[in-house]
Amino acid sequence: MKLEGIHQLDAPRERVYQCLVDPEVLQRCIPGCERLEKTGDNTFAATIRAGVGSIKGVFNGTARLEDLREPEHLRIVVDSKGAPGFLKGSGDLDLEHAENGTKVNYSGDVQVGGTIASVGQRMIQGTAKMMATQFFTSLNAEAGTQAGEPPPQHGFFRTALRWFSGWLRNIFRKH
């Protein structure tokens, strides 16, 4: 299954890139991420609580960063398994300079199995888009701080509020 999208971030490309390869930042930004540990050069072990609709559960797995070309490109390879099934795949992130910040293009190919495939497949696109929006909204807040500063607070309502204010800002920018 193909997933792709574009997100606009306010921080410069270099700062966004730093955040994308920082496990602590990632753990805070990935929705439902309960654990993200570095296990080697660019490899991580992760525990994520996620689901589609009523099919929820804990996924355990690994993530690997590949093809790192700071500050313009990186590739994430994920392989995880949990009660609702399994999820594996890879995605490319391309960072571009943009007016007032950075434009992130992502495109990936994922494969799901088990209950999540038989029950939720039609809704996965939607869920993935929603999770990506949550992730990039949080990432935008993280990237807005400087390295060494205390991280921003996250949480469902904060993220929703950030997303909403970002959306309003975009509207005003257009006019």
Next chain:
Amino acid sequence: MTNNYVGKRVKRTEDPRLIRGLAHYVDDVALPGTLHVTFVRSIYAHAKITGIDTSAALSTPGVVAVYTGQDVAGKIGPVPCASALPELKVPDHRVLATDKVYFVGHPIAAIVATDRYAARDAVDLVMVDYEELPVVTDVEQAANGGPVIHEAFGDNIAYKLTSGEGDIDAAFTAADRTVKQRILHNRLAPIAMEPRGVLARYFPGEEELTIWSSTQIPHLMRTQVALMIGIPENKLRVITPEVGGGFGSKLNVYSEEALLGWIAMQLGKPVKWIETRRENMQATIHGRGQVGDIEVGFKNDGTLTGLRYSVFADLGAYHQLLTPAIPTLTGLMLSGAYKIPAIQMNITGCFTNKMATDAYRGAGRPEATYVVERALDLVAAELGVDPAEVRRKNFPSPDEFPFHTATGLDYDSGDYETALNKAQEIIGYAQLREEQKKARDEGRLIGIGVSTYVEICALGPSQAMPAGGWESATVRIEPTGKVTVLTGASPHGQGQETSFAQIVADELGVNINDVTVIHGDTGVVQYGIGTFGSRATAVGGTAVFVAVQKLKEKAQKIAAHMLKADASHILFEGGKYSLQAAAAASATGVSEPVVPVGQAPAGALPEPETDGKSNLTIQDIALAAHLAKDLPPDTEPGLSATYFFEPKNFTFPFGTHIAVVEVDHETGDIKFLRYVAVDDCGRVINPMLVDGQVHGGIVQSIGQAMYEEVVYDEQGQLVTGTLMDYAVPRAKHIPNFELDRTETPSPVNPLGVKGVGEAGTIGATPAIVGAIVDALAPFGVRHLDMPVKPENVWRIINGN
């Protein structure tokens, strides 16, 4: 015979309890202390199991036991396959996967807990380590060098079979023209409203295991499960309470049935498993699943010369009870309703990483009818003649029966043209074609589809069946005069409690409310085969009918004794044995010696005990037979008879279905304008039940033709895993059916009945698809594969 009930629309005696929710399905049977079972099932279509960690599940409150494939290895025998075909490869089908999983839904472990929720939650705590293996889901790829599923066999071809008679090469040489078409038969899920369910209880003292299961074949299941778990067959009792539909999906012996029995014996407590709908989609057999090439040779005048069908049958990962046999039924029915001098079928049965296919309403015959009928439409299109006329041209005439086909069958009786004429008359065929032409000129897309089908029913002679094709019945009159019928056929929704009671009530001249039909309990009913293949009435009903005749012979003897007359002087009429009746019969020309009332023949006992009665009801006789104070010499007390009926042939119901559809230009939506079905299922016991069977069958055909399709993705993941994703038709998708009948009795059984359970799924799909194709003929369409969705239609109309 008084004939009060047979042939009438008698309301189903089953319905009041079903409608009011008072019926008992497996899940309604509540035994104290019952433990609940759930299954850990594979999330991969093909993988090695490298480890199973059950510790977390076992330490969960409420969990009593967890069993894996290793725990039951050597203790429970393999899941049986009853099909015997030459050089058939039969994989070792264990009840739980041991080292490999072969399809999504493959059971890996059974969890037993004190309640259903704990059992379900524990499923998520069993950690299974898999090592993925390459997957093959496409049947042709499986046949041609795809990843091998069962390594021991070297390839995925379970069997190859060529069948048919006649010189096929000569037949095609003799043809002026040929048509060829690749045809897909979509994989379907049977979707019984009640999923499967099993409850098992063991009494260690009596060494008696009882299994309640939602099955169509309680006796066959008893035999197989007893063998699987190694207990004497007569220590196992199988009870099938109410069964909420089977459609062939419960004509099987499943892992779960043996496992639950075995677990009950291990734990000494009742255990219950009720299938969820997701499990039902994953791990209950699917139907159809063929892709084949049909080729028909014919003369310029439309006369058929030969038919060839080469098919890849998608068997799934394992054989269930009849998996490999289903495509062979397709081969048997490839002559359809037509004279075809030479027929050849080549089957390649292949393993794929999917659930097994097996019998689903029609079981191999809808595939045959569909390819033959689609081919006839292609012949008509090629010749530019009306599809009905090509069919008419090739019908055998009624005096050609028994009609021998090039598939090796002898059709019992038939009058195909009369059914076609009747259907055409009802729908106003000639006028309809005119209207269609006019509509086309106006830019409307109207299509007419005709299907003249024949099916093979009343399975069947034991010679042709893997485990006996007979059926049994016991008819017993209790001392109070109530009539008990025990049938080995195990009806599950068809209404035989009503139709068998109709037969018996008429034959005995009793009220239908005095007749109780009992079935589906091996502890009560003599051995039987079951309900499938539209056999319950033609085979099981005949057994009931003949058992009644046997019972009446005995009753006649007792009646004669009581009336002090010779048995030959007694007539049974209107529910009474009487001397007058004999006299009356004589007066109307029956050559019976007349014995006037009161004049006992020589040698009779003195002093009549009939209190001056000149006639006796069967109930009077039943009481006397049970009191047994004065029975004729050499007569056993009691009044019951058992009969095992072995049919000499199958029966061959037939009919014509005509569908009229209109396709929406803008959306591609398909709407039914009319649907006419004229079915001939021989003599009809209860027209309402027949109508109901035809309705249900057509609905499932509409499902196959337009909505339903089991979809696995390339990785073998079941994409259509819920009823949100697997589309079964709903009320709004169903047109008003205009049903009628012709009645050509079968010579195969004394009732003259043929069977009608599957007619709708066999006759309807070609009519529906034929109508859609006809509607799209202006776009050059000659064939469309099922399910034909608005999207496909829209693409055709819009040229993409």
